Amino acid sequence: MSDYNFAYLDEQTKRMIRRAILKGLAIPGYQVPFASREMPMPYGWGTGGVQVSAAVLTPEDTLKVIDQGADDTTNAVSIRRFFEKTAGVQVTEATTDASVIQTRHRIPEQDLRADQILVYQVPIPEPLRFLEPSEVETRKMHSLEEYGLMHVKLYEDISQHGDIATAYAYPVKVEGRYVMDPSPIPKFDNPKLEMAGIQLFGAGREQRIYAIPPYTQVVSLDFDDYPFQASKADHACDLCGAKDSYLDELIVDDQGGRVFMCSDTDYCSTRRAQGHVGAQGSPIQEDAA
C-alpha cells in the first residue's frame, strides 16, 4: 500500500463517481456529467476509465487491464501498475479470472459473466459530436430524441461509398432510447455489447459517465436494406488458428509481408495452451520478453 487512499481517489470523490455510475445504470446510454478529477496520468489516456475503476474496485477484486485487446501494451501496463501501487489489488491477464476489466478499444473475445464489470476508456462520449460540435446543442438533441442527423449521415455514407463508412465507434441505440458511442471499439465488437456483465463507460476530460446494465438491448444503427455487419480481416489467426476473433495485421518484412494474429492476447495464448496451432505458430512457446 502507499500513502494514498485505496485506489488513489478519496472516499468522497469515489462516492460522487458511484452516484454517477448508479444514475448511468438507471438510464442506460445517458451521459451523466460528473466532476472528473485531475489524475496523475494525462487526459485522453484513460482518466475516465481509471476513475470509474477506482470507484468500483474493492480490495477483493482482481483487475485486468487491456489496450487494443492486449495486456502488455504500454498504457495498459501503466494503468495496471497504477492500481497495483495505489489499491494493492490482485491483477491478472486471464479474462476469466478478472472481476474488473478496464479496456481501451476492445471487448474481450471470451464472453463475460454476470459477476464481471467491464470499464471502458472513452475519448469522446458524444456520438453526435462530429455532426454537431456544440455540447449545448447535442444535449438538447438527446433530450428530444432527435437523431435524424445521425441517420442522414449514415445514409450519405451509403450514397457516397455504397456502404456505411464507419468502422469503429459505430453508434448504437440503447434500450430503444439513447444513441450512444460505444467508445472506439471496432464494429466487430458491437454485437458483444449485449452481455451478462455490467458495462461502465468513463470519459474523464469530457466529464461524462454512462453505462449499459446486463442484458440490455443494444442495437447498432442501420437500415433494413443495409443491415449492420460486424466485420474483421478475412483470415484466421496465424498463431492460434482462431477464425472467430478480431485480428491485428502486422507487417513482418520489407516486402510488406503480413501476419494476422488475435488482438485479444489472452484469448490467443489460452487457445495455444489448449493445443491450437495457426499457420505460423508453434505448438506451445514462451514469448520472448
Next chain:
Amino acid sequence: MYVAVKGGERAIDNAHAWLAEERRGDTSVPELTVAQIREQMALAVNRVMAEGSLYDPDLAALAIKQARGDLIEAIFLIRAYRTTLPRFGGSTAIDTENMSCDRRISATFKDAPGGQVLGPTFDYTHRLLDFKLAADGEATDVPVDTPNQDTTPHIMSFLDQEQLIQSEPAGDDTPPDLTRTPLELPATRALRLQSLTRGDEGFILGMAYSTQRGYARNHAFVAELRIGTVPVEMEIPELGFAIDVGEITVTECETVNQFQGSKTQPPQFTRGYGLVFGMTERKAISMALVDRALRWKELGEDNLGAPAQDEEFVLYHSDNIQATGFLEHIKLPHYVDFQSELELIRKLRCEAQANLTQEAAE
C-alpha cells in the same frame, strides 16, 4: 515462425531511467536546486502556480525541475498533486484595494491617488541580449526606498462614483468550484473567470488578441493593472472571525471598454476583469479582454460569431492539461481501429474497382 511482440513493462522502465538521466543532463555541470528555480525563474514558477491552480512556489519550482523546464508538464504535475489535497474550506474574498503594490499603472489617467508605480517590469527594457549575464548575474546599485504603506484605491472606483461605468454589485453567493463540479453551460461569470485564470496563457492571449484584431472588437483601455501581495483570510468557525492564513502575490487587471448603450441600458463604460496568481500580467490583461468579450449576452450586444464570444468554445478549449492530454493521446496504439479502417477501405476500393470494370465491359 512469428513470435508475438511483448515487452511493454521493460520498455517503460528503461524509458523512465533514460528520462531521469536526460533530466539531469551533463553531470559535470552543477545540479539546479529548487530554490534557484524558485528565485531566478520566478515568472515560470508564477505561470505554473496560476495554471496549476495551486499557490506554492516551492512545489511549482520542484515541478519545473522534474519536468525539465516543460511548463505544461510542470502544471500537470501540480494539478495531479492538487487533486489529492484535502479541502478545509474557502477563504474570504481577497481585498485587492489593500494590496501592497509592487506595480500599479493606469493607462486611462495620467495620475491618480496611489500614483503610477512601474515596478519590476520588462516594459521599457531594450531587448538586447545582455552578454554580461552569461558570466555574472549579480544585481548592483539597486536604489532602496521605504515601501508605500497607504492603501491604493481602484481607478474604477472613481468612474464608479460618476456612474460612468457599469456597476458590479457584490454578491453573497459562494461561487461554484470548477474543480469539484462538472462544467455545465451556460456558465456564470464567476465560473468563466475561474476557468480563464487557470486557462493556458497562450490560448487566452490568442483569444484576447483576436478581439483586438476585429473578431468581436471591443476596444479595451487598461484602467488599472496592479501587482502585489494581499493577505488571505479565512473564517474559522470555532473562533467566529477571520484570521490571516497567508499572503499571496496576484496580478489584477481591470479594463474599461467602450459601450454604445443598448435597448436596455444607457451608454456606459463596461468592464473586463482579470485576476491571476503571481506576477503574470500578460495573462491578466488577456483574461480581462476575453472576459469582456464573453459578456456580450448580459450586456445586450450582438453575437458576431467571433470565437472569443463563444463561451463553449473558449471554456472547453482553454485548459492546456486537457488539450495536451487529448492531443498527445494519439501517440497511443490505435491499431485495432486502424485495422477496421483498413478493412473498410479495402472493401470500398474493391467494390469501386468492380464497378469500374463492369462499366468498361458494358
